[in-house]
Amino acid sequence: MTSKPAAIEARNLTKSYGEKPVLGGVDISVPEGTIFSLLGPNGAGKTTTVNILTTLIPASGGDAFVHGNHVAGDADAVRRSIGVTGQFAAVDGLLTGRENLHLMGRLHHLGKRETKRRTEDLLERFDLVDAAKRTPATYSGGMKRRLDIAMCLMGDPKVIFLDEPTTGLDPSGRRVVWSIVRELVKSGTTIFLTTQYLEEADELADKIAVLNGGTIVAEGTPEELKRLVPGGHVKLRLHRPDQVERAVQSLAAVVSDTDPLGVQVASDGSIHSLRRILDAIDREGIEVDELTVHTPDLDDVFLTLTGHTTNIETAAAAA
Amino acid sequence: MSTLAYSLSDTSTMLRRQFKHMLRYPSLTVMLVGMPVVFLLLFVYVFGGTIGDGLGGPTGGREAYLTYLTPGMMLMAIVAAVQGTAISVAMDMTEGIIDRFRTMSIARVSVLTGHVIASVVQSFLCIAVTLGVAIAIGFRPDADPLGWLGLAGVLVLISFGLTWLTVGLGMAAKTVEEASNTPMPLMLLPFFGSAFVPTESMPTVIQYFADYQPFTPFIEVVRALLFGNAVGGTDLILTIAWSLAFALLGYVVSKKKFNKR
Numbered sequence: 001m002t003s004k005p006a007a008i009e010a011r012n013l014t015k016s017y018g019e020k021p022v023l024g025g026v027d028i029s030v031p032e033g034t035i036f037s038l039l040g041p042n043g044a045g046k047t048t049t050v051n052i053l054t055t056l057i058p059a060s061g062g063d064a065f066v067h068g069n070h071v072a073g074d075a076d077a078v079r080r081s082i083g084v085t086g087q088f089a090a091v092d093g094l095l096t097g098r099e100n101l102h103l104m105g106r107l108h109h110l111g112k113r114e115t116k117r118r119t120e121d122l123l124e125r126f127d128l129v130d131a132a133k134r135t136p137a138t139y140s141g142g143m144k145r146r147l148d149i150a151m152c153l154m155g156d157p158k159v160i161f162l163d164e165p166t167t168g169l170d171p172s173g174r175r176v177v178w179s180i181v182r183e184l185v186k187s188g189t190t191i192f193l194t195t196q197y198l199e200e201a202d203e204l205a206d207k208i209a210v211l212n213g214g215t216i217v218a219e220g221t222p223e224e225l226k227r228l229v230p231g232g233h234v235k236l237r238l239h240r241p242d243q244v245e246r247a248v249q250s251l252a253a254v255v256s257d258t259d260p261l262g263v264q265v266a267s268d269g270s271i272h273s274l275r276r277i278l279d280a281i282d283r284e285g286i287e288v289d290e291l292t293v294h295t296p297d298l299d300d301v302f303l304t305l306t307g308h309t310t311n312i313e314t315a316a317a318a319a
Numbered sequence: 320m321s322t323l324a325y326s327l328s329d330t331s332t333m334l335r336r337q338f339k340h341m342l343r344y345p346s347l348t349v350m351l352v353g354m355p356v357v358f359l360l361l362f363v364y365v366f367g368g369t370i371g372d373g374l375g376g377p378t379g380g381r382e383a384y385l386t387y388l389t390p391g392m393m394l395m396a397i398v399a400a401v402q403g404t405a406i407s408v409a410m411d412m413t414e415g416i417i418d419r420f421r422t423m424s425i426a427r428v429s430v431l432t433g434h435v436i437a438s439v440v441q442s443f444l445c446i447a448v449t450l451g452v453a454i455a456i457g458f459r460p461d462a463d464p465l466g467w468l469g470l471a472g473v474l475v476l477i478s479f480g481l482t483w484l485t486v487g488l489g490m491a492a493k494t495v496e497e498a499s500n501t502p503m504p505l506m507l508l509p510f511f512g513s514a515f516v517p518t519e520s521m522p523t524v525i526q527y528f529a530d531y532q533p534f535t536p537f538i539e540v541v542r543a544l545l546f547g548n549a550v551g552g553t554d555l556i557l558t559i560a561w562s563l564a565f566a567l568l569g570y571v572v573s574k575k576k577f578n579k580r
Binding site: 056079082089090091094099109 | 325328329332336339340343344414415416418419420421422423424425
């Protein structure tokens with residue numbers, strides 16, 4: 001199954017600061033032209049991994065290759081093939097949007113005409129034409145992030161690293177970044193994305209690795225990860241309290257903890273299993289107000305694998 | 320393009336970035352230029368009458384003191400400018416864009432050399448304004464074209480050394496506030512040197528310090544060149560040695576800090 005060479009390859013990557021281990025042997029392999037998402041809570045080691053792969057910091061042990069070049073041995077070759085958008089907007093706050101892009105063009109030694117052409121093209125693509133003459137201080141979070149990503153595209157990178165690209169963005173800003181990412185991968189670019197949002201990884205990634213406490217605790221496609229966790233069920237909300245007992249017996253259901261009218265029936269969510277449940281409901285003459293199918297989502301995966309809830313839930317609980 | 324051509328191109332790109340910063344944030348430049356000018360006016364008009372008499376020259380008074388003070392104030396102008404260097408370097412390092420530069424295939428040192436060259440230019444701006452004000456209030460230098468050329472060379476060398484030193488201080492500082500404090504001692508050195516009064520008038524211990532610390536030779540070389548006098552050999556050697564030592568120290572420290580992150 002290794003038809004395409006891996007665009008990013010990490011073998012037993014470790015990093016520790018003094019006695020404190022941050023990464024404890026991470027293996028990653030990302031095929032060219034795919035989106036890989038490193039998912040994990042704050043402090044899991046996501047940014048550290050990105051920093052090593054983008055030559056910002058050296059690893060304590062292990063090897064990593066980006067676009068076929070060793071990150072420590074041939075850092076300059078790696079730098080030529082990557083574009084990086086870090087967690088904090090890496091734009092020059094005193095230069096205008098256009099000047100920021102020109103700066104990148106000159107540093108990529110593109111030549112005047114090409115720099116200009118790409119700048120105008122990117123401003124257009126990222127909906128920044130009106131903002132081009134202003135400095136990023138006047139931009140919204142979403143605009144700043146778009147400029148940031150545009151800057152990392154000036155050098156036409158083969159591999160793009162996006163470290164939590166949607167953290168702090170509102171839902172519409174997040175959707176814009178998602179569509180940008182999908183566009184990029186269409187043209188054959190490889191994307192390495194870190195996120196603490198399960199929805200984002202589910203939405204974008206071909207492959208997800210769940211990082212927790214510096215080690216990868218699970219890896220696979222979003223579907224594969226969801227299958228790791230049992231617990232799919234159909235939730236029924238009955239119309240009449242006196243039918244709860246009958247439903248429990250005929251459907252092998254359990255009464256919900258929170259709703260006296262609710263029962264849960266184990267189900268993998270397939271048509272076959274749903275038909276069986278519906279047939280039984282008809283046969284028994286049970287009146288149902290509401291039916292919901294619950295397949296395990298990445299939240300369940302996350303909880304099962306890492307023992308903590310996701311940040312979204314934590315934030316919601318705290319609010 | 321060769322590696323050298325690339326690094327020159329990167330340096331000029333970074334230099335352009337610095338100039339744009341100066342234009343966008345002119346208050347820092349104005350403040351830096353203001354400092355030596357205020358010192359010049361303060362010392363000439365407030366203290367100058369008295370100190371000038373004490374110099375024991377043929378005329379004495381304010382006029383004599385202006386003549387004595389100006390070379391020192393030109394050095395003060397450099398010191399003021401490089402205070403700003405440490406601040407702008409430290410500010411730059413807190414910006415995310417530096418990390419972007421680090422992940423790009425560019426001559427890494429160009430980020431720093433951009434700062435250094437911009438800062439040397441800023442120093443010259445400060446020197447020019449200070450000298451201009453001095454001339455406007457009656458200072459009369461007496462150098463031939465060759466002397467001016469030598470003066471420019473010496474001032475480039477000194478500001479190059481002090482700039483690298485403060486780039487190093489800016490890089491070593493953990494916060495912008497720290498970077499605005501660490502170069503402060505540089506401001507005091509001209510006072511403990513020949514900027515305001517001749518070192519012979521100082522107590523022996525201080526005089527010993529004053530004669531060998533960097534600023535006295537800096538000032539004396541500038542003074543000699545401004546008036547077309549012979550430059551003292553020891554002063555010239557000390558000036559070159561101190562400048563190069565500062566530059567080397569600052570370069571080594573900042574390069575290490577920049578790569579270490």
